[in-house]
Amino acid sequence: MNNLTELANKLLGDGTATKVIGYEEAHGKTRPCFCTEAADTGRLVLDERCTNNIAVYLTKPEIVGGHKVAVTATLPVLRTMVQLAMENQLPDGTTAIVSTESGEGLAVLPTVGDMERVVAGTPLDISGKERELRERLKAMSREERWQFWLGEMSRCIKCYACRAACPLCYCTRCIVDNNCPQWIQPWASPLASMEWQISRVMHMAGRCVACGACKQACPMGIPIHLLTLSLAEDIQNEFGVAPGSVMDHGNVLSTFKPGDKEDFIR
C-alpha cells in the first residue's frame, strides 16, 4: 500500500473526509477518480502526470453534496481551491492532500489558511512553450493577431469543454445560457465563439490560476489558454496581482485604486 492510499484511508477512517477526489491511472494517462471507501483508494496516484484540474468537482452538488471532501491536490488544484474559498465556493471542511516540496512525502492541509500558505510560497511561473506562444503573439501586428484568432475561432465547435473543465466556471447559469437578452449567439460562428471567449476571459480576470484546463479540454486544440494567460500577465503587470495569488478583499475587477493608470482615457 503506498503512502497516498494509506493517507486517504486514514482521512476516510477518521472522518476527516467521506470522499476523496483524486487521480487514477487509465489508458496510459491519469484521470479524475472518486473514492468513498478504503477499497477504492488503492488506485490513487498523484504525480506530474496529473493534469486535470479536479477542483472542478468541488462546485458540483452532485459530487460533493452530503460529503466531506478531501482532494489530492496538485499545485494548480490547490491554487484553485484557495480561489474558490475566496469566492465562497469551497465546501466547508474540504481538505487538501499535497505532495511536500521534496516530492517525497505527503501533507494534509486541513484549512484554507494552510492552503494559502503553500500557494503563497509557490508563485506561478509562466515559462516554456506558453511563454514562447505568448511572445509570438505579442510580436504579431494587430491585423495578424486578428487573423490568427479568427482562424482559431473558426475552428471552435462551441462544445463548451473549456467552460466545463474550468474549475472557476461554476455559474448556475452561464451567460451563454441567458437568452434575455441573447448576449452571445448560441451557435458556433467565429464571432459568437470570439464573444464567448472574451466573456470567459473577462470573467476570469484576476481569478484565473493559469492551470491550462481550458486548453487541455479543447477538442479542437485551440490555444484559448493564451488569452487567459495574456490577461493574467497584463493584470500582474498593471495591478501586481499574480495569477493564482489571492487578494484579501474582492477581485481585480471588483476593486480599484484611485491611482490606477488612465493614460488611455483622454
Added chain:
Amino acid sequence: MSKIGVFICHCGENIGATVDCAKVAEAAASMEGVAFATDYKYMCSDPGQTLIKNAIREHRLDGVVVGACSPRMHEPTFRKACAEAGLNPYLCEIANLREHCSWVHPKGDDTTEKAIEIVHGLVEKVRRNSPLTPIHVPITKKALVIGGGIAGIQAALDIANCGHKVILVEKEPSIGGHMSQLSETFPTLDCSQCILTPRMVEVAQHPNITLYTYAELDSLSGFIGNFEAKIRLKAKSIDESLCTGCGLCTTKCPQKKIPSEFNAGLGRRTAIYVPFPQAVPNKPVIDKEHCTHYRTGKCGVCEKVCPTHAIRFGQEDRIINEQVGAVVVTTGFNVLGTDFFPEYGYGRYADVITGLQFERLASASGPTLGEIRRPSDGKVPEKVVFIACCGSRDPAKGIPYCSKICCMYTAKHAMLYQHKVHGGESYVFYMDIRAGGKNYEEFVRRAIEEDHVNYVRGRVARIYEKEGKLIVKGVDTLLGATPVEIEADMVVLATAGVSNQGSEELAQKLHISYDPYKFFAEAHPKLRPVETNTAGIFVAGACQAPKDIPETVATASGAAAKVAALFSQPDLVREPLVAVVNRSAPPVFSTCVGCFMCQTACPYQAIEREEIKDRSGKVIKVVAKVNPGLCQGCGTCVAFCRSKSIDLQGFSNQQMFAEVEALLETTN
C-alpha cells in the same frame, strides 16, 4: 410593451427649426410596437401634456417616448403626466432631441435622421421597460451621534430640538472635546469654556437626549432608517445613580501623578477623576489602568470615603442595543505630538510644546491658572518662538494637506502671549499666512501690528538646547534666505491636525469611506458635504478634515438638518431604480451562485446575503440580495455579475441591449 405612444415636441423653434418633427413622428408611427405617434409645438405645456394623457387613455398605450429636451429637464414632468393618465411613470422615456440633436447640429436630413434613430433607440428600450413602484423604507426616528465635542453637541441639540430622540456617545468621561481645552477663541478672543459649557449642560438636561459618556460604538448593522447600534458602556466603577459628584474621592485618591489628558499632559490627575471641573456629567470614573486597587487589589480609599457608597469595583463593561434611523459621526481630530519632529528634538525638550499644550498654559483653568510659564522650570519665558506648519503641507511627513486652523491659532497664541507677558518677545515662523474667514485677516494683522509679533517667513531647520536656551535656527526667505538664529525660552509647534485614533476602525464599523489620511470622506465634496456614501450616516466637524469652530458648528447643524429632513418623512420613499438579484421558482431559486464579488464592488454596502432554505429549514444555498433601502442604482454590480443574476431596474440588460442594437439598426 407594444402599444407605444411617441410624442415629438417642437419646443417652439428649438427643435422644430432644425429637425423635421412631423417626419420624425411619421417614422416613429411605423416602428414596431408603436401604436400612436404625433408631434406638437410644446409638449411640456398644459395642452401638450393633455395630448399625451388623452392618447394614453384613448389608445390604451403601455409605453411612452417623448422626443423633447433633455430628460434631465422634463423627465419628471412627463412621467408625472403619464402617471396622471394611469400609466406607470417608469414606462415613459425621453428622447433627447434638443440638447443632443437640434441644438448641436445644422438643419438637414442627417439631423432629422439622427432624431429618428434616437427615438427608435428609446422605443426599443421602452418596449422592455417594466412598471416600477417607489420603494418605501420605514424609519426609526432616533439619531445616534458619535462624539461629544462641539460638533456632536451641536448636532445632538439641533436634532433634539426638532423633536427627535438622540443618543450621544462620547468615549471620554465628559463631553466637550477639544473645544473645552481651548483658552480663548479666534478671532473674537472670547473664552472657549464660557461659550461651550452652557451647551454641555443643555445636552445633559435635554429630555430628547440620552447621553452615554465613557462609551464607544461596538458595531453598527442595518441600513438607513433602520440601524442597530451596539454601544459599549465602559465600566466607570461607580454607581452613577448614587454618586452626587461631591468630589471627595478625587481629593483622597493616593494616585495623583497621572498625566492629565485634559491638560494635554501638562497637569496631573488622580486615578479616580473628573477630567475637568465643568465636566458633564460631573461624576468621576476610575481609570483602571492606574488605579492601585485594580492593579494590586489593595487601596480602596475612594470606596471608604464615598459618602453615598457609590464606588463599584466589580463593575463590568456593558453592551446596549439601540435602534436608530440615522447616525452622525462627529469624532473630531487630534494633533501630532512633538515627538514626531526629529529636527525639533523628538519631544525631548520639555519647553518645545504643541499648540494644544499652549492652550492649556494660556487657559485660566489650566495647570498654570492662565499664566504662561514654561513646563521645564515654571519660569515665564521671555522669548517664545511659534512654528507654523509643523507637519502640515509637508509631503515628506506624509501630510501634504493644510491643517487650516494653525495660522489662526498661532496668531492667537502669539497675541495671548504678548498680552500676558509684557515685554515678552514672540516670533512666528510661517510658510504662508492663510487667514481666509470673517475677521480672520484683520486678526492676524492685529497680532503683527498692534501686538508686535515678529512674523518670519521661513522654515526652522533645527532646534537644540544650549545653556538653558532653545536655539532656533531657521531662515528668513523674505530677506533672501538670511539665516536666522533665535535663543528662545519656549517653542510652540503648530503641529498638524490629524485624524483621531481609531478612526479607521470606526469607519470600517460604519462602512463609510475615508481618505488616505483616515479622515472620513463625504459623499460629494461640494454638494453633499455632510453625507457619507452610506445612506443615513452623516459626518460633521473635524473628523472630515481639520476645521475651526464656526465651520465645525456649521457642518454639525448641516448634518442635523439632513437628519431632521430624513425624519420628517413618514417613511423613506426612494426611486425604484435599484439593482435586483433575480429570484425564481424552485429548484433554481436564483441564478446567483453566491460568489459575493458584487459585495466588494458595491460602494453602498447594499448587497446582503440571503439564505435560501428548504421546508425543513436547511440552507440550500446562499445568494446575494440587494437592500433597496441602501442601493443607489449605480449598476456597478450589474456589469460585474458574471452570470447576469443582478439587473438594474430602469436600465436593465434587456433595455440597454435593445437600445444599443436599435440605435445601429439602420446600418444593417
Added chain:
Amino acid sequence: MSNKNIYLPYLMRIEKITDEAPGVKTFRLAFEDKAEGEAFNFRAGQFAEYSAFGEGECTFCIASPPTRRGYVECTFRRAGRVTTGLAKLEEGDTMGFRGPFGNSFPIEQWQGKNLLFVAGGIALPPMRCVIENALDMREKFKDITIIYGAKSVGDLVYKEKLKEWEARPDVNMVTTVDPGGETPDWKGKVGFTPTVLEQVAPSSDNTVAVVCGPPVMIKFSFPVLEKLGFKDTDIYTTLENRMKCGLGKCGRCNVGKMYVCKDGPVFTKAQLNGLPPEY
C-alpha cells in the same frame, strides 16, 4: 423527395386576444393565406410550434377544437423569452405557426363512454380542445364530468367557457381553487384538485379519464383514479417535454424509445408505465 421547408411556419394573423389570468393569454389565430387555412386539419390533443418573430418558437397545444374551423386558438403563460415576445403582440399582428404535430386523443374510441376530465391551472387548454370536441358531438358520449382546479380564483383560465360549461345541463362541471385562493364571492369548491376528485368520486365504470396539469397534480391524481377503479389504459394525459422541432428530429423530447413530439404528447397511463420517468 419533398422540397417543402419543414421549418417554415404558416403566417397567422392574431384576430383576438383574451386575458385569461395574470400572465395568461389566449390568441385566436387566422391563417394569413386563406387556402392554407382551409386545407388545415388537426385532431384534438395535437400541438404546434408558435413563433414570435424576433424571439423564437414555443410549443403549446392547439386549444380550440378541430370541429370549429377557420381559426386556431392557443393559450399560454408568459414565462421565457418567446412567451414574453408573444405576450407583447397585439391584435392584428402576425405570428408564426407550425403544426399540427404529435398524436391525439382517440376520441372516436371513446364513443359511448362516460368522459371524466381532470385539469389543473394552465393545463386546461390542452383539455379544452378535447372537451369542446366532445361537446360538439355530445350525443356520442354518455356523462361528461369536468373537474378543474387552479391555485386561486384569479388563476382560473377560460372563465367564459367555464360559465358556459357550467350552464349546460349535460355537463357535470366542478371548479375548485386551492385553500387560500378563494375570494369572498367564490361559489365553487375549495381544495386541491386530487382531493376534490376524490370527493366527487366519478364512477370508473365505462369511463375514460383525461388528466392534465402540473406534475404534482398528476402525481396525486393517478392514485385517486386507481382507487376509483380506473384502469391504466383508460387514463390519458399529455406530456410537456421541452421540444424544438416538433418533427422527431432534434432529440430534445426523446424519452425512452418515444419522441414525445411524434409518439405523444398523448399517452395512457399504461404507456407511461413503460417509459422512463424523464418528463
Added chain:
Amino acid sequence: MENLHITNGQLAQWLDDMRRDGLRIFAPVAQGGKTDFKFLAEGDTVAEDYVQTAQSAKRIVLPMAEVLFSYRKHGKDIEVANPGTDRFNDTIIWKARPCDARAMRQVAEVFTRDYDDAIFEARRSHTTIVAFSCNTCDDCCFCTSVGGSPGGTEGSDILVTTLTDGGGALVEVLTPKGEGLAAKYLAGAARADGIDKQAHLADVRVLFSADEVRAKLDGAFDSPVWQEQSERCLGCGACAFVCPVCTCFDIQEDAHGARGRRIRCWDSCGFSMFTQHTSGHNPRPTQAARWRQRILHKFSYIPEKLGEAGCTGCGRCSRACPVDMNISEHLKAIAGHE
C-alpha cells in the same frame, strides 16, 4: 460498379486534378496540433499521419449553424424568405473513414423519417464521400464491436484502400455518384485483381458485443452503473459534437430589430440545459441521467429503430473527452455488468 487498382502517383494525381478543377474538397488537414477536416484551400496539405480527425465530416450535411429561413417585419406584417435548396454546391468529402461514411446513413435516417428535411436532403445530394479504409487504428477505435469494419463500404461512394505494401491503392467504386467521379478522374485506371483488401486493414479488436450491450441495457435504467460511470463527466458537449452520429440540434433566433433568421445549430443531450423547462424543472437533472440518456439512446433506442447501434466506433468521443470518459471501456463494463 467496379474495383480499380491505382498507383500512389495516380492517387495523388486524382486529388491534384480535382483541386485544379476547383472542386470543393473537404479533407483532413493538420491544424493547431490536431488533424481535422476543412475545405482545402491553396497551400493546404492533406494530412497523412493520423488515426482519426478531431471531428467527423458530419457538418457537411449538418452544419454547426445554418439558416432555416429569414424574415423581415414590416409593421404588423411579416415577410418570410425561404432560402431554398438550390444554393448548395457539390462537395467531396475526401478521406472520410469508413466509420464516418457509415454514420452518414444514420444521420440521414433522422432527417428523412416521417418528415423529409429538404435542406438536409439537398446538402446530402450534393455530397460525394470518398472514404479511405483504415490501415491503422488506436486504442479508442472499436468499429468492429458495433458491426463496422476498417474497410467497410457502407455509406461511401468510393472507398479507397491504400495498400500497405506501397503498391498503390484499391479503389472500390460503390455508387453512381462514385462512378461519375471515377469516370472523370480515374478513367485510365487498371481494374483491381486479386487484392486481399483485408490484409491491408488495421486490426481493430472486438471489445464487446453490441447486442450484448443492448440486451443488458433493457433493464438497466435504474442501475447504479450510470452514477458510477458518469461521476467524473464534466457535462461538456465535446463527445456529442465530435460524434459522427449525434444529430441533436437546437433552433434559435438570430434577430436584429426588424430582421431576423431562424437558425439550426448543434446541441447536446449532455448539456444540463438541453431538457430544462423554463420553470426550472429538468426531466434529466443530473449528469448521471444525461450520461444514461446518451448511452441508452445510442445503444438501446436507436437499435430498436434501426437494428444497429447509433455508434460506429470511431472513438472520437473518447479522444475528445477531457476526463477520459472512454466509451468502449464503459460499454465493456455494461456488457459485463450483472
Added chain:
Amino acid sequence: MSNDNNSAFEPRIIAFVCNWCTYAGADLTGTSRIKYATNVRIVRFPCTGRIDFLLLLKAFASGADGIIVSGCHPNDCHYTSGNFHARRRWMVFRSLLDTLGIDTRRIRYSWVSAAEGAKWADLVNDTVATIRELGPYNEYKKVADYLGKEAGDE
C-alpha cells in the same frame, strides 16, 4: 488600414455615457449651441460602472465603426467609485481586445464632466475624424455576418 472611399464614409459612432457627468456635459454642449458631427448616438447609463463590456462588442457587431465611453472624472463620480471600477474594467478589456487583434483605436475613452460642454463636442469631432481615417470596421462586420456569407456555403 485606411479607406479609399473616405469622403463618402460616414462613421457610425455610439457613445456610452453616464447620466451625471458626460450626459449632462453633452446637454451643456447643446445649451451652449456648440456644433458637432451628427455621427454619434448617445446611450444614457446611470454610471460608467454600469456599462457592460459585452454592450461594446454588441455595438461593433451591430455595425458601429467607433465607440465612445465617457463618464465622470476620477473622484467626481455621483456614486463615488463607479468610474474607478469602469476604468479598471476598460484597462483589462483593452488589453484583452488587443491580444485578440480587435482594433482598440476604435474605442475612445474619456472623462467629460457636466461643465465640459466644449470638451464633449471636441471629443465627438475628434473621434469622428479618427474613425473616418480608419475607415469602416469591415473586418468586424464581415465576421458578424458569418451566417449570411460563409455558413450558407458549407
